[in-house]
Amino acid sequence: MTDSADWTTALVSARQTLVRASTAERVADILRDMVMEGRVLPGAKLAEDSIADALQVSRNTLREAFRLLNHERLVVHELNRGVFVRLLTEADVVDIYRMRRALEGAALRFWGESVDAGRPPAVSHVRSAVTMGVAAAERGDWDGVGTANMHFHRSIAALADSTRIDEIMSQLLAELRLVFHVMPTVRDFYEPYLGDNERIATLMEAGRSQEAVAVLLDYLDRAEDQLLRQFASTAGRRSEHADPAST
């Protein structure tokens, strides 16, 4: 049961195909994957005609898929101009981390309340994400470290036992991947935080929730700082970021 975190996420994505999603949703899945893998870079335009042609779907269906991705904040829709892969600003990064502190902090505090009440919820998901990250680091798989780190924070948020919080967290992490694509190496970013994750998991296993919260919030502060610095140094591309009510 070391990789139980993997099972659940795998099941979640599997369910989408199980319930026989609409074509618009399947198209959105394809485009989402391309965006998340960095095959289309932030700022790039997603032209209706060519994509509808390539995927063999009607423009109407494709536009429905665009709406879905727009709501996930992965693309922006500008009236009469089309849809573009989201290009995050420094303000977005600040905003996202502010939200992460709120949600992850609250989730960990909520978990702590249960501990103090004498009925400690399981920490196994958190721990398995940590070991997953360490294993990936040991074999030099820094992409795997990034994935494990996402698992870690998703399982922290999951402690709140709220589907809405889970959903928002997934969206926030997906948005952050848009930033990573504009950054040089991923190793420099994740390596310092392997220790933090380990420390948080250990504190939780010891029932010391207060300290775990403190480490987590400090972690988030530092991660935000580092990301913003990276951002400033790679301020080469800044083209469109018209911010009108995202449609």
Add this chain to the structure above:
Amino acid sequence: MTDSADWTTALVSARQTLVRASTAERVADILRDMVMEGRVLPGAKLAEDSIADALQVSRNTLREAFRLLNHERLVVHELNRGVFVRLLTEADVVDIYRMRRALEGAALRFWGESVDAGRPPAVSHVRSAVTMGVAAAERGDWDGVGTANMHFHRSIAALADSTRIDEIMSQLLAELRLVFHVMPTVRDFYEPYLGDNERIATLMEAGRSQEAVAVLLDYLDRAEDQLLRQFASTAGRRSEHADPAST
């Protein structure tokens, strides 16, 4: 400047028309208003043909509007079955309040950090929402009290200075209105909390953020409890609540 809270919300909705929203968005606006005002009750089906006919828009456009409302969780979309006004469950109420505690609590704490750092942000929005509620109560306008209460909590969340948190808060409050439509009188619900809002505002003006947080979280606990009790007593209608990946 007593009603500055009103200005901002008015501007937000005005902006939608300013940027010359697409027809899909205008249709969504109309439907949203009808749902929020309780003119179409939770569980009711929104048939494509009749609505498209009544609003004189194509079904394509209407479907785009449905997507928007679906993302706001005001309607649910069941594949090959159509769109229905959202019907909240007890689990939804629990989930929503869990999220509210996370967001409003974090916002108030964030504000407290600024206070402790010696640069106290303005509390005028919070205070004006309180006086708005008191005034409405004095003239027996319990609908106005409800609106003022929404302003109050929105301005609490706004202390986090995060557009994402603002957005989510608005959505959560909109969802809650779906519950109110299934409830008897509104007065019994809001009256007890006028005092809480007043107390929180006063504590904030005194810079006692810790205590303000405590009162707020306690307030949310009691509101959730009361709502769940109301829910149990009005458990008359429960038809569709198929929970598949909401499309």
Add this chain to the structure above:
DNA sequence: GCATATTTGTCCGTATGTATA
């Protein structure tokens, strides 16, 4: 600054598939 080409926004008609009486 203008004329043209391209692309989006919106609509309609229709064929197919799905759910339900």
Add this chain to the structure above:
DNA sequence: CTATACATACGGACAAATATG
């Protein structure tokens, strides 16, 4: 099980807005 109603998806059309030379 059949029939009916409705949702899904397509392709074509045209006006309006935008981009291009």
